[in-house]
Structure formats: C-alpha cells, structure tokens
Amino acid sequence: MYLEQVKKFTSNPILYFVLPVAFLLLMIVNYVFSMGVDSNAVIDQLIQQVGVNGAFVLMIAPLSIGLFLVWFWVKVIQRQSITSLTTSRKKVDFKRIFFSFFLWASITIVMTYIAYAIEPENFVVNFKPKKFLLFLGLAIILIPLQTSFEEYLFRGNLMQGLALVTKSRLLSFLLPAILFGLMHMANPEVVKIGPIIMMYYIGTGLFLGILTIMDEGLELALGFHAANNLIGALLVTADWTAFQTHSILKDVSEPSGSFEIILPIFVIFPILLFIFSKIYKWKNWKQKLTGTIDLN
Incomplete structure (x- = not known):
C-alpha cells in the first residue's frame, strides 16, 4: 500500500515536511512581492531581454532541477528508496x-x-518551424522534470509525511491538493481570469490525489501532469499565461474562466477516473480515500 509503506522507514517525520514547507514559503514570498506588480509586463520584459525560449528556460529550470533535490533529500537524508516514494x-x-x-x-x-x-x-497560427523545434527539444526535457518535481513533492513526500503523522487518508489526500492549488496563486492566469481559477488548480490537485491513492502509486499522476503541461505548452499559448512559448497556436480570445473550469473538473476528470478505475480495477473507494492508515 502506497501510504502504509512509510512504516518501513525510520526517518524523523519532520524530514517529510522540510522541502514542502520550504517550497511553499518561497511561493508565499513570491506572491507577496508580486502583489501590485504586472506579472505579464515582467514576463514581456524578460522575453525582450533573453527571447521566448530563454525566458521559458529561466522560469522552468529551477522547478526542473528541484526534482533532483527531492530525490537527493529522500534517498540520502530520509534514507528512503525512490521506488517507495x-x-x-x-x-x-x-x-x-x-x-x-x-x-x-x-x-x-x-x-x-x-x-x-x-x-x-x-x-492565430503561431508556428515558426525553427523556433518551435528548439522549444520542442527544451520542453520535452524540462517540462516532465518540472511536473515530476511537483508530483514527488506534493503527492509523494508531503502525502506520505501526512500519512505518517496523521494516520488519516482524508487529510493526506486533501491537504496536498489544497496546497498544490494555492501554489499557483501568483500565476498571471489568476489575475486575468480571477480567483475562480483556483477551483481548477485545487480540483486538479484533488484529481491527481485520487489517482495516486486509488492506484497505489504516482505513475498515473506523473503521466497525466506531464502530458497536461507539455502538450498544452506545445499547442497553445496566450499573452496572459505563465508560459509564453513558441507554440503552434496563440489564443487571442478573452478567457471567460467558467467553462474552462467546469468542463475538466466536473466532466472530464470524473470520466477519466471512471476509465482508470475500470482498467486498473480500483475497489474500496471510501476506505482508500477516507479511512484510517494502519502503521502498526
């Protein structure tokens, strides 16, 4: 069992929270300093200085490198195998x-x-072959690292740490989802669409948490998250998104927010959960999502 297996390790429970808390504190500081600042103007200025691909690398590289920090911390400091994480x-x-x-x-x-x-x-068609191919190479390397960092941090380290401390599946499932959503508060999409988009971020965190707990591992969440960010970045960009990319298309419409939130959270994600549950034969939903964790 994914959450129960933390009992195999004798690490101090505090170690499970060092990286998640440090990361969230950095996000809070970033959010405070970004208040009142036009984030789109900052991104535009960065693009003018280093180009679209250069700005993309500077923005995503710290998170991509963060994956190796998580692996190092878990393997060396917590003395836990990456497989068990x-x-x-x-x-x-x-x-x-x-x-x-x-x-x-x-x-x-x-x-x-x-x-x-x-x-x-x-x-509008935004496709420029040479620039797109360079971006494609960068994206294939960096985006899966970035999304894996977030999965290992929230659905891995934090979720297992909460399981160890609270012995509650519900808390281990809900808290990482909420914190995952709040992590995106400084995104320019929040300014453009409004606070309602936080429902999408938290809802996505809940969906990824369900995948992890019901399937007893991060694999499905890792694949989904990588596809969501990578394919999205390759297909469509917009002037108001966090990532400005050499994508195939550029969205020039004004986002309404409600439809883009309601469709995935209340329609598509439940359908995906149904598909995964049938393929991988998930059972005991109530116990797995809300039951007590046996660490004896």
Whole structure:
C-alpha cells in the first residue's frame, strides 16, 4: 500500500515536511512581492531581454532541477528508496505512466482541434518551424522534470509525511491538493481570469490525489501532469499565461474562466477516473480515500 509503506522507514517525520514547507514559503514570498506588480509586463520584459525560449528556460529550470533535490533529500537524508516514494509496486510501472500520458495528450489534442474548428477567430497560427523545434527539444526535457518535481513533492513526500503523522487518508489526500492549488496563486492566469481559477488548480490537485491513492502509486499522476503541461505548452499559448512559448497556436480570445473550469473538473476528470478505475480495477473507494492508515 502506497501510504502504509512509510512504516518501513525510520526517518524523523519532520524530514517529510522540510522541502514542502520550504517550497511553499518561497511561493508565499513570491506572491507577496508580486502583489501590485504586472506579472505579464515582467514576463514581456524578460522575453525582450533573453527571447521566448530563454525566458521559458529561466522560469522552468529551477522547478526542473528541484526534482533532483527531492530525490537527493529522500534517498540520502530520509534514507528512503525512490521506488517507495513513487509506487507501492516492486518497481515503477512505466506502462502506467505512458498510458496516462498518451491518453491525456490525445484528449488535449482533440479538444484543442475542436476549439479551433468551432471558433478559429479565437486563434492565430503561431508556428515558426525553427523556433518551435528548439522549444520542442527544451520542453520535452524540462517540462516532465518540472511536473515530476511537483508530483514527488506534493503527492509523494508531503502525502506520505501526512500519512505518517496523521494516520488519516482524508487529510493526506486533501491537504496536498489544497496546497498544490494555492501554489499557483501568483500565476498571471489568476489575475486575468480571477480567483475562480483556483477551483481548477485545487480540483486538479484533488484529481491527481485520487489517482495516486486509488492506484497505489504516482505513475498515473506523473503521466497525466506531464502530458497536461507539455502538450498544452506545445499547442497553445496566450499573452496572459505563465508560459509564453513558441507554440503552434496563440489564443487571442478573452478567457471567460467558467467553462474552462467546469468542463475538466466536473466532466472530464470524473470520466477519466471512471476509465482508470475500470482498467486498473480500483475497489474500496471510501476506505482508500477516507479511512484510517494502519502503521502498526
């Protein structure tokens, strides 16, 4: 069992919270200093200085490198195996990662095509072959590292630490999801769309938490998160998003927010959970999501 296996290790429980708390404090400081600052103007200035690809690397590289910090901390300081941080299985199931990745990548591509076909006036073609290929190379390397960092930090280290301290599946599931959502408060999308978008970020955290707990490992969450950020960055960019990229399309419409939030949270994510549950034969939902964790 993914959460129960923390009892195999004798690390001080405090060690599980050092990196998550430090990261969240950095996010809070960033949010405080960004209040009253036009984040889009800051991003535009950075792009003028180092270019679109350069700005992308500078923004994402710290998070990408953070994955190796998490692995080092868990392996050397906590003396816990990376496999046990990833899954309850004897070895990491890469088939699960790739299936989740390609399923969500396919859905994202189809939804983007439909949106473009229905309202082509909302998009302009942004495709520049040389710049796109360079960005593609950077994105394939950096984005999966960035998304994996967030998964290992929130659905891995923090979730297992909470399981060890609280012995509550519900708290271990809910708190990382809420903190994952709050981590995005400084994103320019929040300014553009409004606080309602926090429902999407927290809802996505809840969805990823359900994947992790019900499937007894991070594999499905790792694949989904990588596909969500990578394919999204390659397909569409907008002037008001955190990542300005050499994507294929550029969204020039004014976001309403409500539809983009309601569709994935209340329609698509439940459908995905149903698909995964049938494929991987998930059972005992109530016990796994809200029950007590036996660490004896």
